[in-house]
Amino acid sequence: MNKALEGFRICDFTGQLAGAGATKWLAAFGAEVIRIEDPVRQGRWDILRGMEPFKDGQRGLDYGGAFNNHNTDKLGITLNLRTDKGKEILTELIRISDAVTENFAAGVLDKWGFDYEALKAIKHDIVYVSNCGFGHEGPYSRYKTWGPIVQAVSGLTFSSSLPGQEPAGWGYSYMDHTGAYYMAMAIMLALLHRQQTGEGQWVDLACTEAAVTLNGPALLDWTVNERPMRTETAPNSNRSQYAPMAPHGIYACKGDDDWIAISCRNNSDWQQLASLIGDEWTAPYDDEAYRLAHQDDLDRTLSEWTRTQDKFELQTKLRALPIPASAVQKPQERIERDPTTGNFGLWPTVEHTAIGEIQVDGQPVHLSGTDWQSTRGAPCLGEHNHDVLSRLLGYSTDEIEALAEEGVL
Numbered sequence: 001m002n003k004a005l006e007g008f009r010i011c012d013f014t015g016q017l018a019g020a021g022a023t024k025w026l027a028a029f030g031a032e033v034i035r036i037e038d039p040v041r042q043g044r045w046d047i048l049r050g051m052e053p054f055k056d057g058q059r060g061l062d063y064g065g066a067f068n069n070h071n072t073d074k075l076g077i078t079l080n081l082r083t084d085k086g087k088e089i090l091t092e093l094i095r096i097s098d099a100v101t102e103n104f105a106a107g108v109l110d111k112w113g114f115d116y117e118a119l120k121a122i123k124h125d126i127v128y129v130s131n132c133g134f135g136h137e138g139p140y141s142r143y144k145t146w147g148p149i150v151q152a153v154s155g156l157t158f159s160s161s162l163p164g165q166e167p168a169g170w171g172y173s174y175m176d177h178t179g180a181y182y183m184a185m186a187i188m189l190a191l192l193h194r195q196q197t198g199e200g201q202w203v204d205l206a207c208t209e210a211a212v213t214l215n216g217p218a219l220l221d222w223t224v225n226e227r228p229m230r231t232e233t234a235p236n237s238n239r240s241q242y243a244p245m246a247p248h249g250i251y252a253c254k255g256d257d258d259w260i261a262i263s264c265r266n267n268s269d270w271q272q273l274a275s276l277i278g279d280e281w282t283a284p285y286d287d288e289a290y291r292l293a294h295q296d297d298l299d300r301t302l303s304e305w306t307r308t309q310d311k312f313e314l315q316t317k318l319r320a321l322p323i324p325a326s327a328v329q330k331p332q333e334r335i336e337r338d339p340t341t342g343n344f345g346l347w348p349t350v351e352h353t354a355i356g357e358i359q360v361d362g363q364p365v366h367l368s369g370t371d372w373q374s375t376r377g378a379p380c381l382g383e384h385n386h387d388v389l390s391r392l393l394g395y396s397t398d399e400i401e402a403l404a405e406e407g408v409l
Helices: 019-029 065-070 084-095 115-122 147-154 175-199 207-212 217-225 265-277 280-286 289-294 295-306 311-320 330-334 338-345 387-390 395-403
Strands: 009-012 031-039 076-080 097-104 126-131 201-206 246-250 259-263 325-327 349-352 356-359
Touching: 009 084, 009 115, 019 031, 019 065, 019 175, 031 084, 076 387, 084 115, 084 265, 084 387, 097 175, 147 175, 147 387, 175 201, 175 207, 201 207, 246 295, 259 295, 259 311, 265 280, 265 289, 265 311, 280 289, 289 295, 311 325, 325 395
Parallel strands: 009 031, 009 097, 031 076, 097 126, 126 201
Antiparallel strands: 246 259, 259 325, 349 356
């Protein structure tokens, strides 16, 4: 089966997740992604290389679990760009690539002598996609960011809390995921434009601005009504204001830290839930306006009932009614218990050179004619130096060995 992006070559400097997650999509769909790293400051370009989690206690730059998850099916080479020969090899690689991708702080490639004008001089139709916290324009452009910082600056952190409590934040760096998705779309759109017109371009992606787009109704509410998000009763990030629903939240169940999500969209959903509960306390809540006005009491009383229920059994009962509901799943339950992810191929097993067989995240989409496939683990540091330099650039084995001895690779 052909792959959707087969034939494209990416000269890739991305790291962590906001960048590496983008080029992982391209690699899964057949693009040849050549990941470039520094042989001197090993692992510093991407700190995930040597970070937990590890498999079977194996530690080191080739064993970081997140790195290996985000870089499947890519090739990996090392280039010392402090040397003239390293810059020469990079120039040769850019000349045969379709795109250059990076998520350094703004200006890093400029300092190395590979800004967009220099890239165009090497290859006139090159696509250059940069992904940094604030983009390359404006007063914040030189500031460095990290996922939680992006979430704070964008306003997302402020949106997650319970009434009367401080902003809870989003925990893990979810904006790295969203930034990666935006970057993947940006790369493919620019490549599509290049296919149609023969023109390359520079795509300047600001991860913070990508995060702002997720605020949606809260921004609109202030723009239209000048209504602030934080009041005595808001935000309650478990509840739905747009459209208003009640009950709508996360409720404790029987067991150790077990919970269920329940959403009653309308009176019909509520009547079905009330019938299942079978208790007279539900009667006053038959009126939707009353439910919305008394959500605190409703949530407390509903929680008393859900605490007597097994979350998976209750999930089955509610879905049969049908009411939107789902057990709040822990990672091990999602992987080991839920059949949907396995059937959808979301946890493929790949072969890693140092670690052996490992399970990684797949892609949550399937194309009937040009589907994705993940079989090869992330590259060990410099693993494909010989392959890339010999197969693509025509260097001999002796030349490659000499470059390694000189500290270029």
